[in-house]
Amino acid sequence: MQMKVFATQDGKATIVCPQCGLTRRVDASSIYKHNKNVTVRCSCGHSFRVSFEIRQAYRKSTFLFGQYRKIMDDSTGPFRQMTVLDISQHGCRFKTPIAHNLQVNDLVHLEIPLTDARKSIIKVTAQVRYVESQTVGVAFVDFDGGSEKALSFFLLP
Structure with a gap:
């Protein structure tokens, strides 16, 4: 072991x-x-x-239901379901319930409802860093609004 x-x-x-x-x-x-x-x-x-x-930052194990959509050159794809397995200030790892077409370096938009008292929703653009079957790891690129601050509070022990 x-x-x-x-x-x-x-x-x-x-x-x-x-x-x-x-x-x-x-x-x-x-x-x-x-x-x-x-x-x-x-x-x-x-x-x-x-x-x-x-690791650069603390990574918190989670079981959060969210959604993602691929950002393509000319448009954005439809939202699809995901389960966030862990999250840090710099990125997250999620699993899709069905096969996806994500590849390394693709850009995706994520919406992740948190389980904090305010029921915050993280909205962030992220870059795919690795793909293994239905599990995807992303690095956050650009947060919308107060999402970065909400995530910081969520990650506090």
């Missing part, structure tokens, strides 16, 4: 031994440059695999 460990932008990560619970703070940036998958041996003797992932 491999444990995924997220590092902050400065490269610091916290590893917790699954056997004894011992916590250790490490500099993952030097490890990440060479190999993001390593085997760690705890002082209790337990060995386990760790995969490091360095």
